[in-house]
Amino acid sequence: MEKFDKLTAVAAPLPMVNVDTDMIIPARFLKTIKRTGLSEGLFYALRHDKDGNPKDFVLDRPAYRSAQILIVGDNFGCGSSREHAPWALLDAGIRCVIGPSFADIFHNNCFKNGILPIVLPQEEIDKLMEDAERGANATLTVDLENQTIEGPDGGRITFDIDPWKKHCLLNGLDDVGQTLNKAAEIDSFENTQKARQPWLYA
Amino acid sequence: MSQPRTLFDKIWDSHVVDQQDDGTCLLYIDRHLVHEVTSPQAFEGLRMAGRKVRRPEATLAVPDHNVPTADRARGIEDEESRIQVNTLEQNCEEFGVPIFRMNDVRQGIVHIIGPEQGLTQPGMTIVCGDSHTSTHGAFGALAFGIGTSEVEHVLATQTLYQTHAKNMRITVDGPLPTGVTAKDLILAIIGKIGTAGGTGHVIEYAGQAIRDLSMEGRMTICNMSIEGGARAGLIAPDDTTIEYIKGRPYAPKGAAWEQAEAFWRSLPSDEGARYDKEVVLSADEIEPLVTWGTSPEDVLPISGAIPHPEDAPNENKATAIKRSLEYMGLTPGTRLQDVAVDKVFIGSCTNGRIEDLREVARVAEGRRVADSVYAMIVPGSGLVKEQAEAEGLDRIFREAGFDWREPGCSMCLAMNADKLNPGERCASTSNRNFEGRQGPGGRTHLMSPAMAAAAAISGHLSDVRELAC
Ligand code: SF4
Numbered sequence: 001m002e003k004f005d006k007l008t009a010v011a012a013p014l015p016m017v018n019v020d021t022d023m024i025i026p027a028r029f030l031k032t033i034k035r036t037g038l039s040e041g042l043f044y045a046l047r048h049d050k051d052g053n054p055k056d057f058v059l060d061r062p063a064y065r066s067a068q069i070l071i072v073g074d075n076f077g078c079g080s081s082r083e084h085a086p087w088a089l090l091d092a093g094i095r096c097v098i099g100p101s102f103a104d105i106f107h108n109n110c111f112k113n114g115i116l117p118i119v120l121p122q123e124e125i126d127k128l129m130e131d132a133e134r135g136a137n138a139t140l141t142v143d144l145e146n147q148t149i150e151g152p153d154g155g156r157i158t159f160d161i162d163p164w165k166k167h168c169l170l171n172g173l174d175d176v177g178q179t180l181n182k183a184a185e186i187d188s189f190e191n192t193q194k195a196r197q198p199w200l201y202a
Numbered sequence: 203m204s205q206p207r208t209l210f211d212k213i214w215d216s217h218v219v220d221q222q223d224d225g226t227c228l229l230y231i232d233r234h235l236v237h238e239v240t241s242p243q244a245f246e247g248l249r250m251a252g253r254k255v256r257r258p259e260a261t262l263a264v265p266d267h268n269v270p271t272a273d274r275a276r277g278i279e280d281e282e283s284r285i286q287v288n289t290l291e292q293n294c295e296e297f298g299v300p301i302f303r304m305n306d307v308r309q310g311i312v313h314i315i316g317p318e319q320g321l322t323q324p325g326m327t328i329v330c331g332d333s334h335t336s337t338h339g340a341f342g343a344l345a346f347g348i349g350t351s352e353v354e355h356v357l358a359t360q361t362l363y364q365t366h367a368k369n370m371r372i373t374v375d376g377p378l379p380t381g382v383t384a385k386d387l388i389l390a391i392i393g394k395i396g397t398a399g400g401t402g403h404v405i406e407y408a409g410q411a412i413r414d415l416s417m418e419g420r421m422t423i424c425n426m427s428i429e430g431g432a433r434a435g436l437i438a439p440d441d442t443t444i445e446y447i448k449g450r451p452y453a454p455k456g457a458a459w460e461q462a463e464a465f466w467r468s469l470p471s472d473e474g475a476r477y478d479k480e481v482v483l484s485a486d487e488i489e490p491l492v493t494w495g496t497s498p499e500d501v502l503p504i505s506g507a508i509p510h511p512e513d514a515p516n517e518n519k520a521t522a523i524k525r526s527l528e529y530m531g532l533t534p535g536t537r538l539q540d541v542a543v544d545k546v547f548i549g550s551c552t553n554g555r556i557e558d559l560r561e562v563a564r565v566a567e568g569r570r571v572a573d574s575v576y577a578m579i580v581p582g583s584g585l586v587k588e589q590a591e592a593e594g595l596d597r598i599f600r601e602a603g604f605d606w607r608e609p610g611c612s613m614c615l616a617m618n619a620d621k622l623n624p625g626e627r628c629a630s631t632s633n634r635n636f637e638g639r640q641g642p643g644g645r646t647h648l649m650s651p652a653m654a655a656a657a658a659i660s661g662h663l664s665d666v667r668e669l670a671c
């Protein structure tokens with residue numbers, strides 16, 4: 001996983017609430033056995049009309065083509081657990097999503113893919129959304145180490161983050177490798193559980 | 203004496219392998235269910251790192267999302283779907299993971315077959331790369347959906363990193379009125395708490411209306427916990443739970459059964475256990491419900507009318523309503539019962555079990571699907587199909603003009619050939635009415651199996667209680 005420390009990039013506004021993972025990437029794009037190339041399906045229905053012609057979606061406008069940050073509405077990423085949603089975002093260059101709240105599974109999935117999801121109070125989001133709507137001016141600097149976002153006017157916002165998730169993201173850690181180092185603890189858990197609940201091992 | 207604990211706390215505490223300073227826990231996972239869509243990249247990850255599956259015998263795989271529900275003799279025609287299903291089979295072979303293949307009678311939707319086989323048991327931790335894993339919580343198991351990276355983590359280590367969710371209790375007092383089902387109840391709950399109402403929480407469902415439900419009904423409730431934003435849903439195990447599990451293929455047998463049963467009976471929340479959030483509903487206020495919009499919280503009693511955006515509590519909601527109505531092709535003020543449907547879909551992990559099909563048969567018997575409607579019934583598993591046929595339900599369905607199909611996810615998410623065409627309107631027993639969920643441009647109204655059957659027969663949304671069975 002690519003690590004995340006500091007990112008300076010254009011932020012694109014996506015003010016809708018309850019954006020579900022079917023909207024981020026529709027099911028017909030999930031018939032893949034790879035993690036890459038999924039940006040083709042990203043926000044497909046928002047980006048295309050019935051006949052597949054491009055609509056004027058925010059990420060396709062010149063001012064936001066290089067956006068790496070998304071400012072989003074409440075409950076972003078609700079619905080299906082598909083990790084294809086963060087894969088598609090990543091494939092389109094998005095590394096940071098900032099919103100008032102995220103659905104749990106999507107939130108977790110972002111961290112596993114080097115995407116930083118940041119939760120801020122609605123008032124802060126409203127302001128960032130307004131800034132983002134001003135287009136190319138809305139370049140933000142997100143600093144994970146110091147947990148700050150610097151706005152276009154030099155304003156600075158701080159954010160909270162789970163320390164363990166921060167550590168993994170800053171270092172680009174693969175958790176599977178780390179957990180395998182705990183094999184002894186897992187073995188001992190299994191031995192105890194097997195003695196108490198043998199039917200789980202029948 | 204120790205603090206009174208909730209069912210969730212008890213399961214959590216008994217699965218902690220390791221705890222970090224910030225409270226993040228490494229949690230042991232007892233059962234891992236796998237399907238073809240969210241697993242290929244996880245197996246690929248293992249292969250690239252030269253890792254193996256830690257406990258193949260605690261894992262079960264099944265193809266369900268992509269499988270055709272028409273005649274399977276020809277295999278899978280769509281190339282990408284076929285590759286995904288074949289990849290699952292190859293991965294299972296390579297890593298020694300048990301699998302129910304497409305033509306195995308035990309094949310079906312992953313959340314239907316776990317309980318059906320007795321693999322789902324109280325007190326377990328159960329995960330699957332699928333958000334509706336919450337279904338298994340009906341047995342008093344902590345069951346939740348995970349992403350593909352986590353699937354890989356569980357395959358390799360049989361554990362997951364998790365932070366402790368908060369406890370929420372939803373109590374539904376009193377018995378459900380006649381003609382009102384588990385699906386109406388969960389839609390009422392989501393309508394009340396909203397799609398983010400459970401975020402960060404595990405919901406325990408309690409109260410008489412919940413206790414009175416069969417296991418099938420309880421699964422319908424827990425299934426849609428995710429539509430309320432919760433990490434998982436739970437119902438305490440009781441006689442109903444234990445009766446259901448007894449004798450199933452993977453249930454404990456003999457002396458192990460006695461031991462397991464005693465353990466299961468110790469799981470319900472202790473008297474005085476504390477919840478971070480409590481919601482109480484009264485069952486007698488619940489009517490048969492349908493959704494009108496593109497979020498599962500957009501519910502109304504069937505006697506209602508399409509809402510006006512101006513009546514929304516805030517501007518965000520008004521914009522959302524306007525967008526939904528435009529997508530759904532509906533005008534404010536229209537009576538729900540005047541909304542005509544083109545298709546009816548009965549099935550999915552929410553309502554694809556035998557009891558759901560019996561409910562449909564009760565409404566369909568001796569009646570005909572309206573000429574303007576195409577109605578399909580997709581059983582949740584091969585065994586549900588077999589059971590329905592043994593009871594003669596398939597004959598009732600066929601005589602009434604329903605299309606009786608092979609098991610799978612089907613038009614719940616439209617990954618296989620079963621989908622809505624743009625602009626088509628569907629009465630569906632599934633769990634999501636998101637834009638495009640049942641096919642690009644398709645319009646979904648969620649409801650119970652009985653209500654979907656009533657819509658099939660009358661050709662429009664209608665109150666099953668007025669069809670007088
Ligand atoms: S039936 Fe629908 S909700 Fe259930 S697992 Fe299949 S696609 Fe998901």
